[in-house]
Ligand code: NAD
């Protein structure tokens with residue numbers, strides 16, 4: 001069997017720290033399953049800009065297109081915030097997503113057992129959260145025309161949201177299929193009381209719903225959905241969102257999982273998938289060894305499952321993460337909610353142990369063989 005070839009783009013801030021952790025877990029789990037993975041490191045984001053290569057070098061895009069999967073940390077940071085929009089690190093990420101044809105961004109949100117006290121929400125609210133945000137990733141405000149013009153001596157700035165029927169259909173089908181494999185509930189999140197794009201989304205989703213009679217299809221305005229997420233998250237299964245709404249709701253949903261550092265994502269639909277934690281470069285903790293690597297590690301598991309079709313490797317990683325959390329290991333972001341160091345320990349719950357990126361990764365690596 002030939003080795004799988006994975007491109008690693010660390011990016012900026014905590015990006016490289018969490019990508020290294022994820023690569024280690026993927027490599028170790030693959031080895032335990034008798035499989036082989038080969039890594040290529042590629043430049044992207046601010047780090048590439050600083051090397052004079054621009055935010056997403058062509059060589060990186062080519063390497064990704066010729067790989068079996070791409071793992072990306074995060075890009076951006078204060079250092080590059082004053083660059084013109086099109087030259088910023090974030091523009092490089094948009095370019096990569098487009099080059100890879102990654103129109104469907106899958107963001108699973110679940111509260112791992114033992115993390116009930118990591119969320120600032122009441123445990124009885126967050127417990128049992130298990131939903132997926134399906135975010136359209138190649139359209140809407142992110143890719144529409146934007147700019148500025150002078151209007152009667154005033155500065156006018158504009159961003160435009162456009163969606164074509166085919167762009168909606170392809171990601172909506174994806175969401176219906178996913179719902180079918182889950183609790184068969186799909187909710188389209190929109191702003192159809194105001195936006196024409198949202199009205200087209202509803203029309204398309206309504207007509208597709210006829211092909212999926214086994215899936216319960218509902219519609220909710222995004223503002224109301226934002227409330228429902230933290231009010232009754234257990235009622236939600238698959239949320240289908242246009243690009244911007246999906247971006248915003250996923251950071252909100254991260255609170256249900258205990259921390260933004262927990263969320264993984266798969267950006268798929270093209271020939272090669274892009275796997276990225278949902279969080280950013282966390283400039284406030286970068287370089288300190290404090291980052292939660294689990295979002296990136298679970299992204300590597302998604303890469304194994306969806307791009308490499310290595311279900312055994314994916315399950316091994318996910319179970320090792322779950323076991324490590326159950327035994328009380330927490331990065332600092334996971335004790336900001338309610339838990340405190342040394343808490344627990346009674347009634348069969350292990351004491352909370354606050355660790356850094358490396359120690360968390362080592363604990364997960366140590367548990368992989370238990371699930372081989
Ligand atoms: P952020 O996600 O980087 O950070 C928000 C907060 O969450 C911070 O307090 C941070 O410390 C914390 N946090 C995030 N990930 C964490 C982790 N793994 N472990 C522990 N704590 C974590 O969002 P921001 O501060 O708004 O953005 C910072 C930069 O990242 C910006 O330049 C932004 O454009 C960029 N960004 C990039 C991506 C990406 O490349 N996919 C995603 C989001 C933001």
Ligand code: IPM
Pocket residue numbers: 075076090093094247278
């Ligand atoms: C994300 C990020 C990106 C997005 C930015 C950095 C371009 O916030 O992946 O959620 O908005 O898509």
Ligand code: MN
Pocket residue numbers: 247248251278
């Ligand atoms: Mn985001």
